[in-house]
Amino acid sequence: MPASSGKRPAPPFTPLDFQLVLLRRMADHNPGLVEDARHALGASMGDMREANKRWQAMVRSRWARSAASRYRSVLGAPESEAKRTIGDLECTAWQWPLPLWADLRFEVLVSPDGAVWNEWLVRAPGAAAPALKTLEDLTPWSCTIDEAAHAFAPARPLEGTAPTRWGLAFTAPDAHGVRHEVAAEFTWGLLQRTAVSD
Template structure:
């Protein structure tokens, strides 16, 4: 009987660890340092991160790709919570999962009655301490979510993200001296990555 040709063994199931690496891969464009620290904390190599992202993209683009809601359940398991949510005039469900890398956050997916996914991002976990956001200096990478920044410095204007899974907000925020600035905040998977302060406002 002939020997099997050499090759890479088939990949195992896509796990919650792999999914966290996918989130980190998107964040690495803005914050490579914290991403490297987080990757090491997960016990993963740079090659693991690249491979996880490659597999995730292949799943999204496959002609046999499952609906997004089914895919998240397959990867992350049964949601920790499923809560009815009303968005405008439409009813949906908010599915949430814990992720070890961010214990104070939950990965949330908004699922329509037809099981279409409307939104997918990180939000603050129920009962977790909410960050104190008073000045521009409080807006450090990974310090807050989209909703938290919008509430703290409202009214905020949503901006189109530079890529899928990215969001932007424009608002005014004071610095420690009380001088107000026009600010653009960029988020990846709902988590703050960086801010850019423009001109001052009276």
Template sequence: MPSSQRPAGPFTPLDFQLVLLRRMADHNPGLVEDARRELGASVADMREANRRWQAMIRSPRSRSAARYHSVLGEPESAAPRRIGDLECEARQWPLPLWPDLRFEVLVAEKGVVWNEWLVRAPGAEGPRLRTLDDLTPWSCTVDEAARAFAPARPLQGSAPTRWGLALTAPDAEGRRHEVVAEFTWGLLQRTAADGRRP
């Protein structure tokens, strides 16, 4: 039976990790290839997981947190959080591919998802970010880079699930550079110096 006619099984945490990788592949195909192999998945598996996820987020309940519960199960933690005037709940799930990170979903009133990204796991040691050389792909999260090189200015991402930060960071010789860092799902993907947008 052609694969398109096979009944689809449950969408699993493995499939979800492939979705995250698919978006990151634009910037770091080598890292994504290594991670995909670590998961034991094929390129076709990643493509199919992304296709199914896109169908899920286009459904009438696309902004509901229910889809994350159905895929990832009960969150490892859930805690109230206030961001400006927004009252929400931060729910976090572990992902095997990134054991020191958690996938965090900020859920507002009526279960509406306000934000979704990777953050450092509670108690996990974060990276030592001091110079431009430390800003390597997948080395840090948005909030870690913003704290290390404050004040950082948020920038609109080039696509959904992408964020940018404009920041100033020193090189190894102490010379300071204007840098734009781009993140996918909250994880650093690349930087561009001298104010050039990635």
């Protein structure tokens, strides 16, 4: 009988681990918010690093499953599935709840051939959208990229600084009515920071 290698199999990658992956990407911009969220999850810095390391290994593995099946494996069956039309293309939107953001859902857009087109946080169906009227309303984690684009239309997409990051450029008034050019950065679809120029 062959001797055991002594290595235990890795534990399953859970929705808790996935939330830590989302937080790891946000930590560069908002370490205080991330630390509070991590404590709320009962996780350590080491837990967050380990979850991110395991996620990257899954994504980059030569034997990696498709992104769509990876999300189902980690998050389970979606809470909802709906057909969505974007331009002339049809896809399916899968959504999952995440305890950290009760009024948001993690959404994955899946093409008819199973490819993932997008993956980000969106407002949960029936949840009240934030009132976005001035620069002062654009606080970290206050809104999704869709909400900012609609509130301050017309908005122009900016190239993200890394995977899972997007930018928007738009004009917004401050509390005194003075309009400013704004560049907003989003991670996993959630607002992280804004840069303002006169």
